[in-house]
Amino acid sequence: MRRARNMWGGRLVIGVLVVAVAGAGFGLYWFQPWKLWQDETVDEALPGVTAPAATPSPRPSVTPSAAPPASEDPGPRTLADGELVSHEHATSGTVKLVRLADGSHVVRLENLDTSNGPDLRVWLTDAPVTQGRGGWHVFDDGEYVSLGKLKGNKGSQNYAVPKGVDPSRYTSVSIWCDRFDVSFGAAELARA
Numbered sequence: 001m002r003r004a005r006n007m008w009g010g011r012l013v014i015g016v017l018v019v020a021v022a023g024a025g026f027g028l029y030w031f032q033p034w035k036l037w038q039d040e041t042v043d044e045a046l047p048g049v050t051a052p053a054a055t056p057s058p059r060p061s062v063t064p065s066a067a068p069p070a071s072e073d074p075g076p077r078t079l080a081d082g083e084l085v086s087h088e089h090a091t092s093g094t095v096k097l098v099r100l101a102d103g104s105h106v107v108r109l110e111n112l113d114t115s116n117g118p119d120l121r122v123w124l125t126d127a128p129v130t131q132g133r134g135g136w137h138v139f140d141d142g143e144y145v146s147l148g149k150l151k152g153n154k155g156s157q158n159y160a161v162p163k164g165v166d167p168s169r170y171t172s173v174s175i176w177c178d179r180f181d182v183s184f185g186a187a188e189l190a191r192a
Contacts, residue, residue, distance in 0.1 A: 091185025
C-alpha cells in the first residue's frame with residue numbers, strides 16, 4: 001500500500017514538472033523577453049533618391065547652346081509627417097508619408113527608437129493619436145492597413161503602401177504589437 005502511494009506521488013510530481021516546463025516554454029515563446037535586450041538597426045535610403053553623379057569639368061564651347069528648360073523635380077515628395085509618441089514602450093522618431101516619382105507611396109520611419117518585441121507591425125490607421133494609456137489600444141478599432149512587419153526597432157526604414165489604398169484616408173501610423181493588441185508608439189500625420 002505504501003509502495004502504491006509512493007509511485008502515485010512520484011507520477012504526480014513528474015506530471016507537475018512536465019506541466020511547469022511546458023508552461024515555461026510557452027511563456028518564453030509567447031512573450032519573447034530576450035527581445036527587450038536585442039536591438040535591430042535598419043538604415044534604408046528613401047526609394048528614388050540617388051546620390052548626385054559626378055559632373056565632368058566644363059569644356060569650352062565654340063557655339064553657345066540654349067539651356068534646357070527647368071522642370072519640376074519628379075523626386076519624392078512628403079505629403080504628411082509627424083512625431084512618434086510613446087505608448088506601451090518608449091518610442092521616438094518621425095514618420096513621413098511620401099509620394100514617390102512613380103506615383104506610389106511609402107511610409108518612412110526616420111530615426112526610430114523603440115523596444116523590440118514579438119510580432120511588431122507598421123500600421124497606417126484612421127485612429128487619432130492619444131498620449132498615455134488611453135492611446136494604447138485604439139488603432140484596431142477603426143480602419144487600418146498593415147504595411148508589414150517592423151524591420152528593426154532602430155533606424156530609418158520604408159514601408160510600401162499597397163496599390164489601391166488611398167493614403168489620404170488615414171491620419172496616423174502605429175508601431176503595433178499584433179500579439180498583444182497594443183501600440184508601442186504612434187504618430188499623427190499632419191498634411192504638408
